[in-house]
Amino acid sequence: QMNQSPSSLSASLGDTITITCHASQNINVWLSWFQQKPGNIPKLLIYKASNLHTGVPSRFSGSGSGTGFTLTISSLQPEDIATYYCQQGQSFPFTFGSGTKLDIK
Amino acid sequence: QVQLQQSGAELARPGASVKLSCKASGYTFTSYWMQWVKQRPGQGLEWIGTIYPGDGNTRYTQKFKGKATLTADKSSSTAFMQLSNLTSEDSAVYYCAREYDVAMDYWGQGTSVTVSS
Numbered sequence: 001q002m003n004q005s006p007s008s009l010s011a012s013l014g015d016t017i018t019i020t021c022h023a024s025q026n027i028n029v030w031l032s033w034f035q036q037k038p039g040n041i042p043k044l045l046i047y048k049a050s051n052l053h054t055g056v057p058s059r060f061s062g063s064g065s066g067t068g069f070t071l072t073i074s075s076l077q078p079e080d081i082a083t084y085y086c087q088q089g090q091s092f093p094f095t096f097g098s099g100t101k102l103d104i105k
Numbered sequence: 106q107v108q109l110q111q112s113g114a115e116l117a118r119p120g121a122s123v124k125l126s127c128k129a130s131g132y133t134f135t136s137y138w139m140q141w142v143k144q145r146p147g148q149g150l151e152w153i154g155t156i157y158p159g160d161g162n163t164r165y166t167q168k169f170k171g172k173a174t175l176t177a178d179k180s181s182s183t184a185f186m187q188l189s190n191l192t193s194e195d196s197a198v199y200y201c202a203r204e205y206d207v208a209m210d211y212w213g214q215g216t217s218v219t220v221s222s
Binding site for chain 1: 140142149150151154155165166167200202205206207210213214
C-alpha cells in the first residue's frame with residue numbers, strides 16, 4: 001500500500017513544493033512518479049526513486065529509498081498544474097498512491 | 106519511436122464483455138512487460154495487471170482476477186485486455202503502458218469504456 005500526501009496542494013509560481021509517498025513495506029528504490037495534466041494521459045517523471053525520465057525538466061527531482069519517498073518540484077511553473085501519483089514496482093500488484101492535486105495560488 | 110495505439114471507445118451493455126487492444130510499435134514487443142491501468146472519471150489510477158508478451162506470463166491485482174484477462178499476439182505486436190461481466194463500475198478509461206526498468210515509460214492514449222443499458 002502506498003500512502004501519498006498531501007491530497008491537494010496550492011502553491012505560488014516560483015515556489016518549491018514537496019510531495020511524499022510512504023510504502024507499507026520496504027520497496028528499495030522501486031518507485032516511480034507520474035504527472036497527469038487535466039484531460040491528458042499520465043506521464044513518467046521519475047523512475048527508480050531518483051532517476052529523471054527523458055525530457056523531464058530538471059526542476060523535478062525524486063529521492064528516498066525503503067519506505068519513504070519524495071517528489072520535489074522547484075521553481076514552480078504554470079505548466080506544472082497537474083495531479084501527481086507515485087507507484088511502487090517492488091512486488092505485484094504495482095499499486096499507485098492516491099494522487100496529489102497541485103494548483104497555483 | 107515507441108508508440109502504443111489503443112482501440113476506440115466502447116459502449117457496452119451490463120453483463121457483456123469487451124476486448125480492448127493496444128498495438129505496439131517502435132520497439133521489440135516481446136521483450137517488455139505491458140501494464141494495464143484503470144481510471145474512473147475524476148478518480149485516481151488503479152493498476153489492473155501486466156503481461157509479458159514473450160511468454161504470455163501474467164500478473165493481476167486480486168480485484169481484477171476474473172474480471173480482466175490479458176493476452177498478447179506476437180505476430181501483430183498487440184496486447185489485449187478482455188473485461189467480462191461488465192457493470193457500471195467498469196465504466197472508465199483503460200490505459201496500456203510499456204514497462205521499462207519497473208516503470209511505465211510509454212502510455213497509450215487510453216480507451217473509454219461506458220457500460221449502460
